[in-house]
Amino acid sequence: MKLNYILLLGILFLGVVFISGCVSPEGSPPEQPEQPSKQAQPPVSLTVPSLPEQPQQPDESTTPIYHGITTHSWSSLITPFTSASEQADALKSEVDAYEAAVGRPVAWVGFASEWKTDGRAFPSQVAASIKNRGATPLIFLNLRSIDVIDENQPVEPLYTLDAIIAGQFDSDLEAWADAAKNFGSELIVDWGWEMNGDFNPWNGAHNGGTTEGPKNYRKAYRHIIELMRSRGANNIRWAFHINFPEYPAESWNAFEKYYPGDDVVDYIGVSIYGVQSPIETSFPSFVNNMDSAYPRLVKMAPKKPVFVFEFATSQNPLGDQARWADDALAGILSGRWPAVRSFAWWNDYWECWCQDGNPAHDTEMRVEKVPGLAKVFKSRLSVAKNVGERPPIFSKVDVGEDLRSSGSPSTKSTDELLPSALTEKPVSSGGLKTLAEQRGIRIGGNYDYELRSETHDKIFEQEYNTMTAGIFWGDGSRPSRTEYDLSEMDTKVNWGLARGMDVLGQTLVWFSPSELPDWVKAAPNSEVEKIMNEHIDTVVGRYKGKVKFWNVVNEAVNDGDTGTLRQEDNKWAEAMGDDYIRKAFVRAHAADPTAVLYYNDYEMESNKAKFDGVKALLIDLKKQGAPVHALGWQMHVKPGSFDAATLLARMNEIADLGFDNYITELDVELPENANAADYEQQKQTFKTVVETFLAARRHNTLVIWGLRDGDPYWLTNNHPLPFDENFTKKPAYHGIQEALLGD
Secondary structure, three states, rough: OHHHHHHOOOOOHHOOEEEEEEEOOOOOOOOOOOOOOOOOOOOOOOOOOOOOOOOOOOOOOOEEEEEEEEOOOOEEEEOOOOOOHHHHHHHHHHHHHHHHHHOOOOOEEEEEEEOOOOOOOOHHHHHHHHHHHOOOOEEEOOOOOOOOOOOOOOOOOOOOOHHHHHOEEEOHHHHHHHHHHHOOOOOEEEEEEOOOEOOOOHHHHHHOHHHHEEEEEEEHHHHHHHHHOOOOOEEEEEEEEEEEEEEEOOOOOOHHHHHOOOOOHHHHHHHHEEOOOOOOOOOOOOHHHHHHHHHHHHHOOOOOOOEEEEEOOEEEOOHHHHHHHHHHHHHHHHHOOEEEEEEEEOOOOOOOOOOOOOHHHOOOHHHHHHHHHHHHHHEEEEOOOOOOOOOOOHHHHHOOOHHHHOOOOOOOOHHHHHHHHOOOOOOOOOHHHHHHHHHOOOOEEEEEEEHOOOOHHHHHHOOEEEEEEEHHHHHOOOOOOOOOOHHHHHHHHHHHHHHOOOOEEEEEEEHHHHHHHHHHHHHOOOHHHHHHHHHHHHHHHOOOOOOOEEEEEEEEOOOOOOOOOOOOOOOOHHHHHHHHHHHHHHHHHHHHOOEEEEEEEOOOOOHHHHHHHHHHHHHHHHHHOOOEEEEOOOOOOOOOOOOOOHHHHHHHHHHHOEEEEEEEEEEEEOOOOHHHHHHHHHHHHHHHHHHHHHOOOOOHHHHHHHHHHHHHOOOOOOOOOEOOOOOOOOOOHHHHHHHHHHO
């Protein structure tokens, strides 16, 4: 989304989660949640994260990616230009400043032909100024007489889709096409952008309703393109430009419903924003939203290049604007989304949708005006080898067969292309947590707040009564020995507590070198124990009485057949010896004597040496009086990878030592090209794990490692979880359900 006046409808259209219960993520006022079974804890204070001095460079794709800009000098709709030459001059000054700040020329420049204020003529003077700098103009062709749909102006009174289809503006469009043809160079034209946002006048809801609206959009799109091509304006490349996520996220409004066909579309693309003011209480991740949008885009149009037409975010206490941009650029440049061929930051200044006149609540996103943003863009773009130079013929950017995501061809109907979550009935009430409570256990999932949406949170809350809130040394929470950025953990903990959930904290001490910041690795051994103690005291103390369970030490036993404790690449063992494990538990218990503390490891169900090593560790800790209360079984398994009888016997051995059994990270991996038989095996595996767990002595809490397939934190392409990417219940869900029912 874009434009400050759009945000006047923030409480209706923004995908924002107000923890206080003000606004729901997908843009409609939330229902009042039921009161949690226990009193909600007071919110934890937030800190603002700092940007690392030198962001680590990602591996880059070798495929050229073209760098553009969508400008603050949008049109006279925003800035009161007195003439086209004034707009051209303002645009030139802004792009010059941007290029100087980032150290790289742009391949294209986006601006508006706004019929409300700029007139209906082709914007030849502004387009020529872009052409003269060697870049391609991208023109947002805006047929509208109002700025945004709102309660004061519920419909577009003039440029309706019906009027466009009926040919009421054909003479204007023909003249526009003739001037575009005479321009003589390639143009990109973007009509009807973000059509799946109901804040826009060309959204289906305002042009025929939920049944006919998307169809009318397709007709209008085809009418415009076919008319202009009939005039010989074949130098225009046409864009199909969605907003993500959809507003509202309902089946009729899925962007696939609006796609007019490969024959009239040249480029497909997306707008993805973080927060849109400093006073919002959610900080959506670009990477997570792109991971959700991308597979649907390339399935819809597998032969089309993908543009990130717009991405940007405001500064906000929940996250860092520059870090958000850095994560987005790192993903784009690395080839994470291989069909992406171009990207552009929305280089703008917005007045807050709250309209309170307080500049501190406005959004400054102009890279040249924000030193942190300029630093990120320059560090990424000035050295990136895969950023293409200004292309003389932009349309030659193509998607090779090897770079396309697998999927059905775009000849399928839009209904067939829709994610099933947008057509399936809502998940039934009750959920797994009700069944689990009837069996005397807690059931939960790993909760990554950046993955949330209204649908995600609704299902998570409905199905689970327990959540794992991850905090790791290497996730940016410990930029230095004296700095803590616990804002993400704060948000997750507050979200869970407000819903009456038990919270598991993960993890305090982990050997993994990739999870330790460089400053810890470089610390002298004489300081390591102090560093560990400081961390445990601060983190556990901060959430005392809030985080009920802590994974204190993670994966301390070697893989393979030795069953010994890890020494290699283990900073803690190097500095403190094996006694670091006992000391960590003692310190955690001192910081919160009420917390349940557990040791956590994997492959104990299938690797006897690993299990024996863990068992020996627990016996030794118990002899030393260490406050260890439970064993966490990770259970990252595949169908057939373990024997149920063996698992049951081993869980009972742990119970007989006086420790509770927790399953802390359950998922069942499948091959990427899984078929129906694979999904049935997955169902039976989930069912077997849960049945075995319930049969074991001292079973307590069961945590599934997430909610839905495709979430980026683990086994992204291996379908490991109870819901598919579109929040549809899989056979795996029913396997868990059957086990809890005792069927």
